[in-house]
Amino acid sequence: MSVLDNLKNMYDVKLKPRMLRTLIREQFPDENHPGRLPSELTKLISLLRTHKLLSESFDDSVDKKLAESWKSAVDEWVHAVLSLVSSNMFQSNKCWTGICLLGVTFQECAVHRFLASFSVWFNNIYSHIQPPAESQFVKVASLNTMSDLFSRLDGLPNAKRDGSSLASKLIQPLLKLINEDDSEAVWEGAVHLLCTILTYFPASIHRYHDNAEAAIVSKLISGSCSVNMMKKLAYCLALLPKSKGDDDSWCLMMQKILLLINVHLNDFFQGFEEETKGSEAVRALVPPGKDPPPPLGGHTLLGEALDKATKQLPISTISLLILSCCMMLTSPYPVQVTVPIVPLLALVHRVIMVDGSVPRASLPFMTGMQQEFVCSELPLLHLYSLELLTAIIEGTRSQLLPHAAYIVRLVKQYFKRCALPELRIKLYSVTKSMVVSMGVGMALYLGQEVVDNASVDLNPVGDDNGFTASIPNLKAASLAVMQSSHRKRKHSSTGSFEQQNDKIGFEVEALKNRQQSPIALKIAAIEAIEVLLTVGGGLRSESWRPAVDFLLISLATDCCKERWGNEGKGTSAPSGPAVTLADLQLSALRALLASLLSPSRGRPPYLARAFELFRRGKQQAGTKLAAFCAHALLTLEVLIHPRGLPMERFPASTYNSLDKVNNRFPENVYSGGQKHNTQGPPDSDDDDDLYHKWVGNDNIGEASALSPSKKTKDIPFETWTGNLSMAGSSGTKILEGSKEQLVMGMRSNEDEVVVESQQFQESIGQFQEHVTDDLKGPILGTKRTVPDGGLDNKEHEVASTEDFLTDKQDGLTNVGGKVAGASSSDKGKSSVFDLDDDSSMDSFPDIVNGDPDSDVEELG
């Protein structure tokens, strides 16, 4: 072979055929080594994968001979594998190896090779599925390999039809396996293959739909399989309507399942709920006057199965049928479907309202055994119902709106009753998906409820885990431990702290006997709060917001203290709990970030402490926590340095952005201690209220709404001086009072690459015309006197604008070098105004007048 010369490196294409041949020669089970250990197979497969030995992919530069060599190597490989597959029955180990390697080949080989020979391969495997005498693990392997074949086929558009016809050949043997074989592993393989076919070639099952349904349901209600197997069956049942692919068959399946569930719940819940509930549920599914659908799995089947099991389905089966509904609601389907939304919600309601208590009326008919049995099964049933609720929310999305209020009430009711941690975790996740999917409106509804419950679950009472009780209860508030509470007291102007204190104190009393909630539940509660803050933290949240902010900072401080305080403890602990503690820390910090960022009326009160936490967290290098803390620090940076960035897009501000920096620079020296503020103003003083910000801008006629500080208030002055100097330098003579207008107009023209002179003339004319038009506009407008609240303002404003413009004309000549001086004295002025506009809103026009005038005085 000419390719025998040296290899360049490990990426060299020449390596691949050679390596493949070596593998076949040395690693393959052959006549001499019939029973090679399967553990060598793992090595073999990983080599195939990493070096892509079967891919036959190379660029054009590769030598033709080399390509040939690779091709023949792969041919050899396929040949070897197929000979293993067809080895006789008594060497089932070899046969098994061959089938598995064929599966890997499906996945790895080149497309053209696959297309050329997939039907041959199919027949090879097919022969191993049918014979009854074949050993079990060969059957399982061939079922799975077959499933791989169809998975690969789906990606290739030209093979769709062939795939479909091959798949339909398989269905009957498969159903036979499910019905007649007695090994669970084989069932599992068969169901898996059935699911694959249903996903990619659903039409091929169309004819066998009813048989398939019967086979699956009979397995499902026999209750003789493991839970995992049952889940697979439930999934397969959910996929089954795809074989017909229309609205009706989906709805029929849903209706059948719901009916079966409800009928059996009637028996199960007998005596635990009102008698009428069951019949109501059935009536909602089958409207009066209509025939009920045939029972799930066909008539005869259900009768037989029930006779065996004393007319009662195992509860696990009911749960799995509910799971089937969930999967139907969330898995893809080719057409739109009609969901019986009310019966679904009614089912959820029905199940979670039964808590094992017996109404007085039916007390005499209830045996202790029966109650015990029902109570033992209920938690699982509740869990699956909540799962169904999640699936409904996910599946129907915005269509749920008309029923949202019903669900909210359901959730609220259940929060009161639900005490098991697993169920509460699920319930929190339900609330989370509700708030996310239905947005602000839902946050308004659920906010208080989530906060109340979460603060109970997060309450570290009776904690022996070393958490200090940092949420103030009545006693602890007096202790000095509460540095946090002191700080809080200083800052809070309202009585919120006291209220909160009382409230939590009360809860402490009420829940003295309550156990410490597990970490997973805490995480769920924190996440629910986080979502709530993210979506609806700023709207009508006054009642709960301060308490939540405080809860989150103390929680974060707490659970981060533990780990970082004594590092040794964390490492000595067994890995399991240490991981979950880290999860708790991460979720607490995430929620803390949300609480800082979520819009509120005041500045976030715990910003400083949060910064400290994030900074410390960032030092835990290499952890998720550190990555998150770095992100949090970046995000929060905007809070402390609000950005009043100049607009890139508007000529008026772009042109003097440079001047601005220059002008501002000396000021920064005076404002000592603020080091990072070349762009944005420093994190200054008192009031961060958005409202004042906006109005404050009104008064000064100033630019960036996000920066209410003194410095940016200089901008207008600088801006127009900049503009005027531009105008002056271009030396254009312009109408009085329209200078700015024209300057802007010209700028917009400057952006065009070439302006012909004639056009230029025209445009000037045009601009002048517009200027006069536009100036007339407002004056006329004020004379018309629109009966508006802002009327006074308007007149003043217009007048002042005119003044302003003429003043500017005069002032322009001696602007020159005085800019810096003027602006620094202006700064003094504007801070006085600042006080004014915070206190009195009505003096708005006066200030507008005052500002330019004062400038002019200074200049003159």
Next chain:
Amino acid sequence: MELVIASSSIADAGIGCWDLQSGAEQLRYKSCASPSHGLACVGDRFLASSQLREPSSSSGSVLYWSWSKPQVEVKSFPAEHIKPIAANSEGTYIVGGGQSGDIYLWEVMSGRLLKKWHAHYRAVTCLVFSEDESLLISGSEDGCVRVWSLLMIFDDYESQQATHLYLHSFTKHTLRVTDVVTGCGGCNAIIVSASEDRTCKVWSLSTGRLLRSIIFPSVIDAVVLDPAEHVFYAGSRGGNIYVAALNAESSSSSSYGMHIISSLSDRSRAVTCLAYSTEGDLLLSGSEDGMVRVWDPKTHNIVRMFKHAKGPVNNILVVRRPHYLSFSNSNASSRRHGFLLPPPLDKYVNPTDEGLNNKTVICLPTARIIPRDALYCSSRIIDEHIEDFQRQGSSAAAEMEVERLKHECGRSMQMVQQWKKMYDNLHEFCINELLDGDQVGCTK
């Protein structure tokens, strides 16, 4: 790929449709005389428009066009004149504002009128969904802008308890509200409303307060927000599009008035509607002279013009071109996608039809992208098998096996002993018998 869709108040102009990038005109949908804010694209599936009607006619009219056909496909006749309509982005609901001040909410898939409530004292002029579509904002001829929580509207219990249905009611406008827009920011979003009183007002959704009021030289009929909300654009009856500052620097020295940074102008007639294309970063304006102008907001230049009609353009939409839509074989493909148009909208709320009220039509995802590698299971089978194998070969298993074998061995030994003993007994017995027999024989 974005499409520009424009409609006008005169019927024979229809609905124009252009490719924004290439400028090529697409299909023109026929016979649409829409009022302002009366055109909506429902979930990228079809176009819907309310129609201007003679005042004498008793019912309103809402028409549907599918993407592929120029003719009207579905006609609905609501109980009264509907002017503004809006649809949520998923296309599940259409809301319409009536002449009497009522707001109607229909479910698109079934056509059912789910809710109708009295929202304003006079006709509703514009409707818009909030960012997360849980809130609806309506403007009216009475100068009032109201924010509705849809959840609250559907919650019969709460809405009976509450004194009013709305979340906020902004009443500072003195004349007809002409346009309302809202931006990003979830619960902290801003709402900008324009009115015939020549002001635009900026409201805070979270606090319900007026943040800024801007007086314009002429009446503003259309408002659109810059996607980053530095500024908003206001189209005036004077023909100018004003750029007003939100979160941008503005100087009081502007000749237009407070907060107005600059203006875009083409000496056209009144600007009636505005839209913004985020993809191309372009501003679109419709004018009374029947033209749709496309502006580059950075340079203030017109980059493209579409001629729609002789009459005024009064609605512009910018929509992403539906991926299945190619005009050559759109019929077949739209059928394949199952997007047949839904039934017409109901006239009245129908509480009696239990069967339908129980149900809702949803679109499940048509396909889910799963990483293909996750699907293959041959190697998983190998691993499992090997694990099984190894578990059998593990030391603990071996030990147990040895124990078992020892036990077995012991039992077998015992058994052997027993058999041996029995054999011995039998042997002895037989010998004794034989000997006895012999003795008897001998004695005989």
